[in-house]
Amino acid sequence: MRLGDTRVSYVPDGAVRLRPRDLFPDTTDEVWADRPEFLDESGSLVASIGGLLVENGDRALLIDAGFGPQSWPPAPDGPRGAIHGGALLNSLAGLGRRPEDIGAVAFTHLHPDHIGWAWHPAPGGARSAFAHADYLVSEPEWAQCDLLAADGMAEEVTGLAARVRTVADGQEIFPGVRMRITAGHTAGHAEYMITSGGQRLIAFGDALHSPIQIDHPEWSSAFDHDPARAAGHRRRLVSELEEPGTIGFGIHFADVVFGHVRRDGTGLAWRPLDA
Numbered sequence: 481m482r483l484g485d486t487r488v489s490y491v492p493d494g495a496v497r498l499r500p501r502d503l504f505p506d507t508t509d510e511v512w513a514d515r516p517e518f519l520d521e522s523g524s525l526v527a528s529i530g531g532l533l534v535e536n537g538d539r540a541l542l543i544d545a546g547f548g549p550q551s552w553p554p555a556p557d558g559p560r561g562a563i564h565g566g567a568l569l570n571s572l573a574g575l576g577r578r579p580e581d582i583g584a585v586a587f588t589h590l591h592p593d594h595i596g597w598a599w600h601p602a603p604g605g606a607r608s609a610f611a612h613a614d615y616l617v618s619e620p621e622w623a624q625c626d627l628l629a630a631d632g633m634a635e636e637v638t639g640l641a642a643r644v645r646t647v648a649d650g651q652e653i654f655p656g657v658r659m660r661i662t663a664g665h666t667a668g669h670a671e672y673m674i675t676s677g678g679q680r681l682i683a684f685g686d687a688l689h690s691p692i693q694i695d696h697p698e699w700s701s702a703f704d705h706d707p708a709r710a711a712g713h714r715r716r717l718v719s720e721l722e723e724p725g726t727i728g729f730g731i732h733f734a735d736v737v738f739g740h741v742r743r744d745g746t747g748l749a750w751r752p753l754d755a
Contacts, residue, residue, distance in 0.1 A: 481753070491572055493597070495564065496564075497525070500512050527733075529546050536655045544594040546567075551564035586654075595636060617647065618646065621669065665704050666686075666705050690732065
């Protein structure tokens, strides 16, 4: 879709199945029984994984880099079921872009399902497919990289480190694109504000994991580093997404990644862009 001179496109990579009660500990079985539309036939909440391609003229930015060419079986406990990636490069090709075209990859945060293709070698090669890209990370997020390495992500951190450029809150990283640091999900979680043609798109990363949180921003994810802070930001974000001329991009929102927040008879709800 287009925002003035800027084109934005979802770039799918894979998906993860999540156990809804474990993902949102403040929910109940009754909540999910009343909302079967959020679950698949197995009772899982299916979340998409991928990135957002932002194009302006000949320049291209990718926000988040999927899970990469790998798959993990379900975790024995906790929220995560099976997860897989691998489609992102083919998805880029379908949009007319090669990974070499990407001038920068900007991360909302450094969890494995957002950095995969940035550190994994390209198929048949020894280096990342994004040969010409800087890796943009918020200053407070990269300040935690030693903790990530100690928590089992040493290979990922090493694979990113030589190309990382840290970004400050409010800094413009691409024409019409600014980073906004929104700590809560992680210590340096970032959103990206894309403005052009009188419209605004907010790529909000993992501030929201599911459209069900639109009317319940108090429901924090089990993955949130600081649940109270994450919930406070979600309330502000939902209000912003209700404003005229504002579009949201939810990387984990499955088949409804682009949308608005609108009021209906029962409260606030996510409305897909074409609805």
